[in-house]
Amino acid sequence: MTEKSAKKIILNKTPIPDQEPAKRRSNFLEVALGYTPEMAMKEAARCLQCKKPLCVAGCPVNVPIPQFINSIKTGDFKNAITIIKTASFLPAVCGRVCPQEDQCEKYCTLGKKGEPVAIGRLERFAADYAMQTSENGRPEMIEPTGKKVAIVGSGPSGLTCAFDLARLGHSVTIFEALHEAGGVLIYGIPEFRLPKKVVAHEIELLKDMGVKIITNAVIGKLITIDEIMEQFDACFIGTGAGFPKFMGVEGENLNGVYSANEFLTRVNLMRAYEFPEYDTPIKKGQRVAVIGGGNVAMDSVRTALRLGAKEATIIYRRSEKEMPARREEIHHAKEEGIRFELLTNPVKIIGENGWVKAIECVRMDLCEPDESGRSSPVCKAGSEFQIPVDVVIVAIGTGPNPLVPRSTLKLALNACGYITADEGTGRTSREGVFAGGDIVTGAATVILAMGAGRKAAAAIHEYLTCKN
């Protein structure tokens, strides 16, 4: 920072107003309410406008962070969104669900002395402001190239890839298996963390850009990748890691045991929380246990609480430090009264008349970290105990959905069934077929999937333009 400033550096982030924990634990409205223009300008003024912005390098899609923050600082909110949209197609989503603490904000110079600039909150502010003012940020489009690209899956990687390719003038068709586009943004992430209207707004922009979205199209069943390649010049597979894993313990098929995918899909996609107004039912447990320590586990347990659980508990086999969930989500969950049974592992689910009655767990110890630096949990002999529950949600991760891999000829897969694709370009073993996001990497984050979609779009563009 060259400009000499008399004012002192403010060490703390401008707080973001939240819905009170006592109130929000019984509704599905968004938890974080977002900055007002005044708060946003105040926070934007904290940015040091570094010449070599490390934050940008920390962002998987390299959003020009200092530039958009500068626009907010000067009150030019419309320009802020235009700048963000040059790099990120889903700022309203990323501003809410990105793990900024591990990315842009982790490298913020201010973070060395105090708290980093609240980049995520500012990104969200710019995106929400644009949404409220019906400014959809439609980019300039290039003349149609006449090339056709198919995108399989409408999650974050597919949407991003579609956005970039459409912008470059290619004709893009997205195939989505469910009845609504958005993938995990629609079926997985709850309304209180990511309102569905935010996702719908971004998808409208794609439609406005001429992208065709075909829902209810299960690729591998209705159409195969091979058939797609007969009709399209290239294809991007972004089908995600949506195949739920179970623990394999006794009692897992009892009524009242859900995969997190099922539980969240019923609530988010099918709106079971509005049953019977909406037809899809869900068991509203009084005492709910969620197995796992990731963001999906936090989403599930906080959803269970909002459905009316008197007691909602996270069961995790390691300690809080090892939890893969974002600190912010753990913090919100604690504020809402979620119980944490840490260093605890389920050994069986106990039933009565076909329904879950209790979960038997064992306490764990963390042994000394091995060479990889990871401590593995080991059972404490004789420490078995039971927690009475009526709903159990298994959130221990997901695997690759086999429908596309099983039905596609000569598509190379790794030993776990994920598609083998080049990290920088998304190229697969099949010419013209690219892949990215969780179906390549295994379950990761929205922004990493977006990054993969973006890299693949650049590679597809190059492939299509060099082919002639």
Next chain:
Amino acid sequence: MPKILEKILIRHPDVFYYKVDAPLISKKAKPGQFVIIRIHEKSERIPLSLADINPEEGTISLIVMSVGKTTTEMSTLNAGDEIRDLCGPLGQPTHIEKYGRVILVGGGFGAAPLYPIARELKATGNEVIVIMGARSSDLLIYEKEMRSLSDKVLITTDDGSKGVKGVVTVALKRELEQNAVDMVMAVGPAVMMKFVCETTKPFGVKTTVSLNSIMIDGTGMCGGCRVSIGGKTRFACIDGPEFNGHEVDWDILINRQKTYLNEEKESFEAWKKCHAFAVCE
């Protein structure tokens, strides 16, 4: 949105046949597969077996019995109406080969999805015997259709109003005792399929069953349809719906099917109150 081309009341007052315009699905679908439908914005997604597939016409056929809210709402749709969401074909097709003598057992609704299966089996050179069961003769569906393409049709009714008095397994056991049978395929209520398997097991006859567990997406994403087959968890939507019946854990399936009985009732009652006159035609 897919359009309903034809609707026929095939059993008074609550069983309807629908022919739906679905060119892409009809070209891919095979006997034994299913589709998932959602009829309006607030509706559930429900799986329905394919009762017929006609790729030349570009149509598929569905048979729907009004048993709960969604199926009753479906019965208010008529020819010319559109189905909001139609997704398929889903699941693995029935494995068809030249087995020799095959017995198809259909309980209640099971007769409908067995129709395209019977046709394929016949076309592949099998001798096809169909056993159809119902509580009473007026509840039978698809008898004429089945007679038109199988070698023998045996009817059983609980009340003896037609055919053999008793359940399907009475006729099945008799057939197994009289002739060598190479394959049995059963489609119908879980309890019926369970007893079919118990009947065929002592004869050592391979028996496949089509499992109708609760589903949401039908693509392997939710795991709600999981079933236990030979001690291993399988998803009916992508690994099935057909499995070796002798390996199925029937108690788990039957128990899981009951998960939402209360909610289904609540939802249907609330709907009936508001639509007392909607369902008549």
